Amino acid sequence: MSDTxxxxxxxxxxxxxxxxxNEMNILLALIIIIVIFEILGQILPYMRDQSxxxxxxxxxxxxxxxxRLKIIILQVAIIGIIALGVTQVIITAGIDLSSGPLxxxxxxxxMSFGQTxxxxxxxxxxxxxxxxxxxxxxIVPIVAGLxxxxxxxxxxxxxxxxxRIPPFIATLGMFLICRGIALWWSGGNPIxxxxxxxxxxxxxxxxxxxxxxxxxxxxxxxxxxxxxxxxYAIGSNEEAARMSGIxxxxxxxxxxxxxxxxxxFAGIVLASKSETAQAGMGxxxxxxxxxxxxxxxxxxxxxxxxxxxxxLGAMVLxxxxxxxxxIKLDGSYQLMAMGxxxxxxxxxxxxxxxxxx
Amino acid sequence: MSDDLVLKTxxxxxxxxGVHALVGANFEMKKGEHVAIMGDNGAGxxxxxxxxxxxxxxxxxxxxxxxxxxxxxxxxxxxEAGIETVFQTLALADDLDVPxxxxxxxxxxxxxxLGPFRLLDYKGMRNDTIAGLERTGVKIxxxxxxIRNMSGGxxxxxxxxxxxxxASKLTIMDEPTAALGVQETAQVENIIHTLKEAGEPLxxxxxxxxxxxxxxxxxxxxxRGRMVANLRKEDTDGQDVVAYITGAKTGAEFEGAA
Ligand SMILES: Nc1ncnc2c1ncn2[C@@H]1O[C@H](COP(=O)(O)OP(=O)(O)O)[C@@H](O)[C@H]1O
Ligand SMILES: [Mg+2]
Numbered sequence: 001m002s003d004t005x006x007x008x009x010x011x012x013x014x015x016x017x018x019x020x021x022n023e024m025n026i027l028l029a030l031i032i033i034i035v036i037f038e039i040l041g042q043i044l045p046y047m048r049d050q051s052x053x054x055x056x057x058x059x060x061x062x063x064x065x066x067x068r069l070k071i072i073i074l075q076v077a078i079i080g081i082i083a084l085g086v087t088q089v090i091i092t093a094g095i096d097l098s099s100g101p102l103x104x105x106x107x108x109x110x111m112s113f114g115q116t117x118x119x120x121x122x123x124x125x126x127x128x129x130x131x132x133x134x135x136x137x138x139i140v141p142i143v144a145g146l147x148x149x150x151x152x153x154x155x156x157x158x159x160x161x162x163x164r165i166p167p168f169i170a171t172l173g174m175f176l177i178c179r180g181i182a183l184w185w186s187g188g189n190p191i192x193x194x195x196x197x198x199x200x201x202x203x204x205x206x207x208x209x210x211x212x213x214x215x216x217x218x219x220x221x222x223x224x225x226x227x228x229x230x231x232y233a234i235g236s237n238e239e240a241a242r243m244s245g246i247x248x249x250x251x252x253x254x255x256x257x258x259x260x261x262x263x264x265f266a267g268i269v270l271a272s273k274s275e276t277a278q279a280g281m282g283x284x285x286x287x288x289x290x291x292x293x294x295x296x297x298x299x300x301x302x303x304x305x306x307x308x309x310x311x312l313g314a315m316v317l318x319x320x321x322x323x324x325x326x327i328k329l330d331g332s333y334q335l336m337a338m339g340x341x342x343x344x345x346x347x348x349x350x351x352x353x354x355x356x357x
Numbered sequence: 358m359s360d361d362l363v364l365k366t367x368x369x370x371x372x373x374x375g376v377h378a379l380v381g382a383n384f385e386m387k388k389g390e391h392v393a394i395m396g397d398n399g400a401g402x403x404x405x406x407x408x409x410x411x412x413x414x415x416x417x418x419x420x421x422x423x424x425x426x427x428x429x430x431x432x433x434x435x436x437e438a439g440i441e442t443v444f445q446t447l448a449l450a451d452d453l454d455v456p457x458x459x460x461x462x463x464x465x466x467x468x469x470x471l472g473p474f475r476l477l478d479y480k481g482m483r484n485d486t487i488a489g490l491e492r493t494g495v496k497i498x499x500x501x502x503x504i505r506n507m508s509g510g511x512x513x514x515x516x517x518x519x520x521x522x523x524a525s526k527l528t529i530m531d532e533p534t535a536a537l538g539v540q541e542t543a544q545v546e547n548i549i550h551t552l553k554e555a556g557e558p559l560x561x562x563x564x565x566x567x568x569x570x571x572x573x574x575x576x577x578x579x580x581r582g583r584m585v586a587n588l589r590k591e592d593t594d595g596q597d598v599v600a601y602i603t604g605a606k607t608g609a610e611f612e613g614a615a
Contacts, residue, residue, distance in 0.1 A: 225471070229457060232452060237448070237450045239446065243432050244461040245432045303450070
């Protein structure tokens with residue numbers, strides 16, 4: 001502090017720059033993982049010189065293997081939508097375990113208002129309600145699903161903020177309740193055959209379009225709005241946030257509501273993509289969504305992390321999943337690898353935290 | 358009541374369950390006055406501060422600010438009424454940077470029709486922050502670093518600069534130098550001098566006798582939740598004040614209180 005060469009307060013313009021963002025580390029990790037799979041593809045005896053992400057055949061159009069890139073992002077897109085909400089919850093130093101079952105319950109509810117009356121000229125064999133619920137405009141299943149999500153999220157938030165139930169417990173209870181609702185809604189039967197317009201919103205690459213658009217929107221919200229700033233402030237120091245005049249309780253209810261609406265939207269899209277809704281859908285989704293956030297550098301202590309981090313975390317999970325398939329190791333290895341990476345990410349976060357304290 | 362009083366409390370009382378942390382405090386301060394609150398740990402000093410800043414709801418009693426009776430529903434109310442406070446537990450968000458912390462809870466924004474999603478005016482807040490830091494002479498190497506990476510003294514300075522960034526009718530500092538080194542303490546005391554010259558009233562909670570004797574006009578002593586002395590600096594000395602703090606003496610008008 002004895003350096004007096006700067007202006008008053010030691011402030012000059014270049015001294016208001018941000019430091020190296022943590023997201024760059026995750027991007028680096030992502031690239032390293034891709035390189036490892038590339039190398040494995042070259043050296044493993046049974047792989048015969050295939051490339052992981054690059055085109056093995058020398059074609060004109062592009063150097064990348066688009067098919068694999070598409071699959072990687074498509075298979076993380078729906079859970080990624082949930083992760084956008086979970087990210088906000090974790091930034092407040094909370095957690096949301098209810099999102100997986102909420103996906104299932106919302107899929108059931110949305111699909112029951114998104115069914116088509118006639119399948120190949122015959123009455124829909126999986127019809128849940130009467131004809132009044134058939135061939136409704138696509139807005140109906142969407143609004144029904146989002147409203148249900150908002151309802152569940154508001155309950156989560158209210159119990160956590162006003163009744164001071166620990167988020168882990170409150171959302172664990174909601175985890176079971178939502179799975180119960182999913183089973184009860186149709187008595188355990190699948191609900192199938194959506195209308196053409198409902199089918200569209202989850203078709204092809206649409207889940208990716210939703211995921212990336214929502215990621216951009218919530219990135220902007222978290223970075224440039226009062227909502228985002230207060231979310232970080234609460235996770236960083238809840239008491240300070242309260243003493244600064246932030247309505248912490250109301251804000252938490254808002255965060256949990258938004259998170260559940262995002263999970264509900266994931267359910268709406270998943271049902272559309274699968275063209276059916278089943279009570280068992282979305283198993284482990286809450287855990288994978290949390291994993292994406294944690295790998296993406298969202299600190300479980302709250303206050304730190306970003307939407308960009310979570311999107312990169314989703315990509316890491318997608319690449320690992322696809323990479324294991326690529327080197328022909330089955331799902332059991334994938335789970336073990338992902339588990340290890342999640343633990344590594346948390347260890348890294350704790351280490352960073354201790355170093356800074 | 359006369360409105361040359363900045364702050365007046367009448368029988369201000371706070372109970373935490375069975376703990377009578379503050380009992381019947383009658384406190385007054387005039388315009389431009391700097392008043393110290395002294396007392397042992399647990400005497401009720403911070404509790405007194407929390408009752409007049411809307412952080413907690415008092416059990417009973419009345420509070421006037423510039424002649425108007427006030428009932429703050431929350432800390433934001435008190436800040437909007439012109440009370441700027443440096444709390445003992447700094448009330449800083451570690452992961453946010455300096456401008457974020459200065460404006461926490463009252464951000465400069467635009468597009469306010471967006472409600473909770475209104476946009477942050479980062480540039481405006483950054484400029485005001487730099488101006489506030491310059492006014493108080495606070496030196497912080499990089500205002501866009503998160504508070505986490507700063508020393509205790511720098512954090513304290515951020516908290517104090519926060520009060521100086523906003524025009525205030527009453528500044529309250531709760532043990533602002535308790536955790537600071539000699540140089541950092543001097544910096545905080547400089548800020549207090551600046552406030553005095555500007556005629557801005559201040560309540561300073563402090564254990565530092567030298568500092569109190571140097572800086573303030575009047576010393577109020579708390580003991581076990583009660584006000585036990587109200588001493589003009591000219592009429593007292595360190596030994597005298599210590600006698601009140603420890604309970605060896607009690608002010609005449611407070612007889613029967615403790
Ligand atoms: N939130 C609380 N709940 C219960 N007791 C409290 C609370 N805050 C303070 N107290 C008690 O009130 C008394 C006064 O505390 P405080 O105002 O912090 O003292 P000081 O700031 O003078 O050291 C202490 O006995 C303390 O333990
Ligand atoms: Mg105290």
